[in-house]
Amino acid sequence: MKKQVDAITKQVIADSLEAICREMSRVVERTSVHPLFQELHDYSTGIFYFDGTEVHLVARATALPAHIFGSLLAVRALVEEFAGDINDGDMFLLNDPYYGGSHQADFTMMRAVSLDDRSMIFPSVRAHMSDFGGVVPGGYNPDARDIWQEGYRIPPVRLHEAGELRSDVWNLVLANSRLGDTFEGDMLAIVGGCNVGAREVGRLIEKYEPQGVANGITYILNYAAERFRAEVSRWPDGVYTGERFLDHDSAGNRDLKVAAAVTVDGDRLSIDLSGSSPQSPGYISSVPGTTISNAMLSVCVVLPDDIPPNSGALSQIEVIAPEGSVVNPLAPAPVMFSTTAIGYEVADAVMKAFEGIAPERVGEPGLGFCLCTTFGKDARFDDDLYFTLDFGSSLVSAGGAYGTDGWGAWPASVSALVLANVEMQELQYPLTFDIYEYADNACGAGRWRGVPGFFMQRSVGGQHPAYVNLTEEGDRHPMPGYVGGHAGASSYAILRPGTDRAERITESVAEAELMPGESLLTFKGGGGGWGSPLEREPALVRDDVLDGYVSVEIARDVYGVVLIADSDGKLEVDGQGTEALRSA
């Protein structure tokens, strides 16, 4: 009788921990202030377990994967820094990349819940904060050459001591943001998330006793480890390589390489990034938290969805990132852009290696991020400072995958990011959007094609100039295709399009001034394709032509599909012509 109750109880506890992460996520979502949180969901919640020796990620809520795997290192840094001096009710904060953070924008809040003498549980929230001082509002400074030029650095610090706020330390952190009220609202939101997590974990401990909860945690970690090993052992042994280049580092260096060698050996998996470029002066080198998160991202895409992405599974993967490289730089290298570029290049390189392991599960995992932040003053609202991170400049990236075309905006793996609406942005910022839609004839071709490319054009309204920080990637190295699929189109931006001051940007520009009425146009090339375009269903090619995603010429030249107009003038597939062309 005893035995079976235990097995089920452990699962019930594991399920409850997942539910607590979701509750925390709801609190953060609904109490935060800046649209980066509220509308875009650029935050993650998780529950970590310190067993007295090692820190484990136990559960996470649907959120940005790049955040929460990295948070593991944050909790580890916390435990190392404060060894022996962490008490129930303490709340800790950090954002420093070289202390387990990713980039300074990502604040990690962790609250300690004592389980017993040795072990603790840490409900934690990692969130992208709107502004944290530094040279450029929002922190994305394409000109940064050291980390102090990016923003305020926070090592692990104690904000609450046994539940009591240390108000002077709190105010000190607040003083280093330009967006006082907004920033404080967001800080309160992530504190609130941790508090709710701690309260609910406390209830669980009350109900099941510390030992019961610890057993539940061990159970779910072991379970994931077992599932993971079973999956890996089904993969063919061998060493598989992939590589991916980043256009530039925003400091004049081009074609930065990430090389991945993935080794499958029985039920073991290792990822070696040793062939990657040396660290770069620009703001793209990624600290281990970011590198590992992005490598894990690809692994999670390839794995079956129902393996919980916790430490049980992820600790089975060995990631080697050599010091002094773009995937593990030495301080004080600037890193602000690296969570996405070179982060997603890491994910892509690893994914490329998986082409040889599980071809039907590979595809684009990332964003291929192009940065565009804008700030200025809003004359409508007492010249308040506003700051936006435009995801419109980085739409789209979803690639073709086995069985489906790329669709929507970004792949499922980054779908925790929800885009702001155009109307909401225009209400909140003095900007007017002119174009916000897919481009014609700009998809990565394939048996399943990528999502079409995307144009955003918006002009500055009001009476004040706006300042734009841009870093474009994907001009030289657009979104890659997989398993024979073609790459997406190249990305670019144009400042003041259609005027004699038009300026095409394929790398970086800092604080470009746009006067009222002037616009910014960005084009993001679409996702890459999967498989050879010659294998695409001709009827689907015809549909794409009707929808404007593929021209009749591209249909013929790239897909080998011949389309002819029938007597009503409607396009039909010429079956014989297509067959002839495809077999030629």
Place this chain on the structure above:
Amino acid sequence: MRSDLPYFKNALYTSLLDAHRHLYKVLQSHGLGDRTHLSVDVVNKEGRVEVSSVATELSNARAVVASIQNAVPPLEPGDVVVTNDPYSGSQHLQDHWIVAPVAKGTAAGGYISVHAHLADVGGRNLGNLYPGARDIWQEGVRTTPVRLFRKGELDRDVLELIKLNSRMPLVMENDLREMATTASELASQVGASDPSLLADLRSQSKGVFARPFDGAEGRTTTKRGTIHSCQGSDATVVLETRVENGALVVDLTGSSDQAEPGFFNSTIANTQSFLADVLANRLSGVFSSDVLEALDVRAAEASVLNCSFPLPVGWSPYGPRKVVTSLFQSALRELGIGEDYQVFESDWRPPVHIEGCRETECPF
């Protein structure tokens, strides 16, 4: 420093000067080219500056203590507070103020404050001077008043925060620790000292400021000057000085609006300190709040000499200070208030071109 004044003989004041000299010798931070980068002050419970080792930061000392009283829970023995924030009283981000309470029930009560210009607080440029700054965060990080020591225990978090945000963390740590030690030692020394020493200083101070401007009653003089900007447009300073009903009014309302970008803006505390420095020295007064109280400074809000949060102020102790003090010197000379005094300082020059200066021949 002048050694010819009567209060120089006061043992309490001598302790302050000793501490000042000690810090001048041992602090490792760069930029201590002259005496203006350092002060040691006694401030009473009400926030009145009883005496300072120099006259250059009187208003700042008062403002810092006021901010601390506002922002930090009541200080307990062994607590030491640090701040570098211009909007909490500091002249610019490089200046770090260390404040320790004088033990209760002793002679003085109140606080010892110590400040020094330290090495680097992050931001765009090493050394925190950036002519292109549009706001304070571009110059460096703000450390608003926070306890560096709590009941005698160093707060590791606060120290690490400060160190991590400096390009020269070890220099910062050494200097802050030295300043905290100096302030704490001085606090116990002042606490244990004979109350009559302070009373003596106070009565000397009151004496100087009894009726100092009688000779100039009803007279007015206006001086104009320019604060140079390497970002394009210079700022004008209009300094009207008059004596009205026995009070010395300094009216700066004709001066330019605050500038953005412009690291040469000054907070009102800075402007008051510049003026008080001149007045205290010309009258040979004790460097105390009495100097501030004798001045009625009027400056329009959001103007270059009374700038508002969050404008940058990094250059304030250099260009603007020099312009304001020289205009005020000549105004007082013209009004016949006080005596000229020797200034032992030279134009401060950074060793290199300041990054962000738009002029090919960098004027700084």
Place this chain on the structure above:
Amino acid sequence: MSEARYAVGVDVGGTFTDLVALTADGRTLVAKVPSTPGDQSVGVVNGLQDLAGREKLDLPEFLGSCGYLVHGTTVATNIMLEFNGARTGVITTKGFRDIIDIRRNYKETDFDIRLPPPTPIAPRRVRKAVEERVDYAGGVLIPLNEDDVARAVDELKTFDIESVAVCYLFSFLNPSHELRTREIILEIDPTMHVSLSHEVLPRVREFERFSTTLVDAYVTPGLSRYLHQLEDKLRGLNFSGDLFVMAANGGMVSVEQGSRQGVQLVLSGPAGGIVAGVEVGKITGIKDIITIDMGGTSFDTCLISDWTPTVAGDSWLSRYRIAIPTLDIHPIGAGGGSIASVDEAGRLRVGPESAGAIPGPACYGRGGHLPAVTDADVCLGLIGTSSFLGGAMKLDRDAALEAVETHVAKGLGLDVTEAAAGIVRMVNNNMANGIREVSMKRGHDPRDFALVAFGGAGPVHAGRLAEQLGVQTVLIPRGQASVLSAFGDVLSDVRISKARGFYARSSRVDVAELNRLLEATVADAMAEIEGISVEGTRIDVSFEMHYKLQTHEIMVPADAEGGHMTEAGFAATLDRFHDIHERLYTFKKPGQEVELLGIQVDLWGLRTRPSISTGATSSNEDPYVGTRAVYFEELGGFKDDTPVVAGLRLEVGAGIHGPAIVEEPHTTIVVAPSMSLSVTDELVYTLAVEV
């Protein structure tokens, strides 16, 4: 019309069409007939025929004395489930024609990049862009290019489009372009259905508005045909009363209104049940309740505070966003049909796969072999094998045991009872977590609420759920379990909801301007209620508000007596916003600027309710009908002689102590050892739970 002697509620479900008639002399008539999916009206008429027969009337006689009939229909829902709506095109602002496909990057999975897109209602080729643009303040930036519109309509016609969604940016602040576009479309083709985004959902946020409008354009033509056919049919059968349909906001609307804007009915399915749940609360005087509706495939929960169901605008159906205000019903992925499985590493999982009605749980004997929650319930004796659906369907316990044994017990290394108990525990835990999450999201602690449990499986699990949640009271509707939605339908009021966009920061709100908008909105609503016989009306005004820079709005009841706002009323409303914000989100910022994003006017047409009694009047028969073996965890296994009680034979006031099983023809109440059940009212059982 002869004297109104009947009020009828009709609810069409997947299998059965349920009818409830309240008679003027206080009786309740109930009928249940098979649904007719091809044309739901056939089943409706069959059911009415059945009711008429019970009154020994012919159908025209019966219908002639019906005062009103409220219809809950799934026609609109089914269109969205089966994707067999109108051929629909879109006309939208130039530069923005892919908003629907980009869908704010919503994807329904964490990592699976192979998830296909939603079934397209209007692919890009039938989304036409026209030159026009309104700005954030409602000003015209680019005038409407009428030639573009005409060209778009011509192009759409080449695709045989029969319905058009017109979706322009900021149309909720300035609808002139959308209105003119409709005129042009109808000039070209008067048969075209047109849905305008500012009429369907006059609120900020284009993706939500466009998606809702597209769904409206897609479902309305078919729904409208159905409703008009039904009305014609009933009129032909001598019905002269008011015909209403249930809307997703929990109120009823006229047929005319329902067939003009079909999206209002898409999510109306559960509304009747919630109205009935509120009624159960009212009967017992308990104001704060959480309803749990656990049927064969679903588990829905709705939070009701102060007898007012929460209304929200965050629904999806068939992967389309439907942002009109609907009862805030949360599906939590577990029902009687949820399938239990064990994977290679020995983890038990319940759901999200469901056995559905066909093949159904193994115990149904319809070809299902996988163990569902119902199978676990049968294994444990919680559900009897011979009392299901009033005995109409025998359950196969052996099949249930075999399914649990084969697919769960073996994998876990447990015996079949342990495995079944595990399944039940796990599903209860998941449901409790789901309820807690929903309550917390609304700023409530579930322990302050009573549960109202219905649906075939709701009362089976409700006691255990209450225990887990720390809830002390479970209310269970008595006698109406099988027709609860129809019962709720007939009890509902007319509710006309009108929203308008209005953007301003609180310090700059012009109350006079606000009043002009309120008056116009109230007048619109009044026009729609005209001609409907109601005993009284009530106007509720609420504002959508949030703090500056926030993007989640709170619906704040506004102090606008009769639809008129005063300066003091506005101040009081702002105060209320701060307070609600604090309850929901733990903090408020009274000094902070608040943004007003929209107003909503709810015009209620209140109806006098007939007094209700049930057909479930107790008899003198012995309520104890037998015993069976039932598993109770706290007793360490099966209790072989657990009494089985026929619920409808219990007197009002009677009490039953656990362990016991109380059965009604369409539901089973499990009374665990520490619980007790009493008949509080003819219509309600109360299950008291020790926590």
